[in-house]
Amino acid sequence: MSQTLQVGLKGVGLVGPGLENWGQAEAVLRGDQRYQAAPLPALKPQQLPPNERRRTTQLIKLAIQAAGEAQQHSGIDAAELACVFASAEGDSWIVDRLCEALCLPQKPVSPTQFLNSVHNAPAGYWGIAAKAQRFSTSIAAGSASFAAGLLEAAAYVAAEGEPVLLVAYDVALPQPLAPFGDSHAPFAAALVLTTAKEPGLLAQLRFDASAEVSSRALCGELAALCRDNAAAEALRLLLLLARAESGAVRLGYHDNSELTLALQC
């Protein structure tokens, strides 16, 4: 892996069970507030008009709510942000509905559900809402999806010098798929990444295999969330950010390997 890929962190957004937004998650990660697992807060992403909110799914709303928070936090115009959307499973609830419909004699596939079934549906809705016409991609890399999204976003910043919105998100698989897959909790994290020279950064991030890894660890419940949702891997990084501690973290990558990411506050 590269030893030199370096970017700036300009904004954060987050939604998860018992975590309404980055502000609350920051307090939990800093240790000011005890983590209490709770159902996902009601999702009302302001970026989507009400009629679109009704047509879209929980996965789309989850991704867009985190994306909107990070974009606003960064202070960068949404239309100026390139996008990387990363999800390990995609919209498994729609897969369930579509496969259910295909078991019926008339095969009553809903056109809206079919459209929403594409892996880049959240990126498409975000792009329309944000009038974002730049680069946008949607990726999957299994349990490595957060690290793969971060690499893709950082490589884009390095190549183009433009800011990127990274959104990592997954929901729990529905029945009857749940026993066969890995995603068992909803979670989304979004980061706005810029060049490392951008003013007003929250931190600088650097892929650096030789960096010393912080001993700071997530509490048991949040570590469990990382196992139940590939996007929650972001919490390992955000733990240091919330505490304003410089250090390095290991992010899960393919075949049980890890990428070492150094954070400089």
Next chain:
Amino acid sequence: MSYTPLVLSRYTLVNALGRGAGASLEALRASRSGLRENDYAPAPLPTWIGRVDGIEEEPVSGVLAPYDCRNNRLARIGLEQDGFAAAVAAARARHGAARIGLFLGTSTSGIEETEQAYAGRDDNGALPAGYRYRQTQNPYSLGDFCRQYLGLSGPAMVIATACSSSAKVFAAASRYLAAGLCDAAVVGGVDSLCQNTLYGFNSLELVSTERCRPWDVARNGINIGEGAGFALLERAAEAGGQVALLGYGESSDAWHMSTPHPAGEGALAAMRQALARAGLEPAAVDYINLHGTATPSNDRSEDRAVTSLFGSATPCSSTKGWTGHTLGAAGITEAIFAALAIEHGFMPHSLHTVAIEPGLEAGILLAPREQSVNVAMSNSFGFGGSNCSLVLGRVGA
């Protein structure tokens, strides 16, 4: 915007035209379509499809048997054509397995497996015990399968942006190489027939009951195809191929989930960016392989975009009439068609197109043309307004 070209040091294709890039080349030159009346039994809709023969008889076996599904079968068949897997093994010896990236596109992965599992649920609604979600349905299963099959351990991901997926893999690979994350890359795409896409596109009234006719006044929709394609990308100095990626462009319509911007603004931005990265003027492009799905609105939008940049003189065609729309495999399929055009000096025409819709002004080829091609463009546009344009050219030209 400077870009160092990457050479396609080996490439391969499997689609309705046959196995191996040579089968595609031969069919394109002979004007032989791969489309057939729909005989995909799980979805007996009145349409035409681009089907690959023999997939049913060739399960994935050995240690990777858990990955067995139509999509990974098609991937394996593709990797075994044109000496592709062997070329990757040689590249592995040159670069090291950890220094070769893997970037693959798909739209529906192995969903046929889930369709069958749902049909086989027990009285309690549980899926059959032998169902393997992670290795078949999961969007990354294609990447996981190919990475193990090829013995690679470098960076890897699947790009799933509907019909632009396996064009965007070229751009991702380019950035990873530029950032030093890998020294070579396997790019490609695989999509396979399933009920979801046939009934899904049918629900949107986008499936034609006839052979698709891009740009034709009577065009009325797409034919769905399946296919696999792969290319090994290396820096010019160390590669042996004749064709290189000269540039790429990516943009978003930010307009509508399923309908392209009427004036083709997003497509235009992607094409402009690809040319700028290649350092070429539009006049340098000898042939354009259009996205050209043969739906009324798609072709109209692409026509506006192409003519505003190229006028009507640049020869262009859609090859969907040969293969059908292979969705997540369309980008790699048509990039390799462009490479074949460059390597062999010919331009395929828009098969089945008879009478161009009045008002559409792109330079559509209605007959094949034998003519040298130094630079070719390939367009891929997908749902969600995802656009990607690639520029390929002769190495060292």
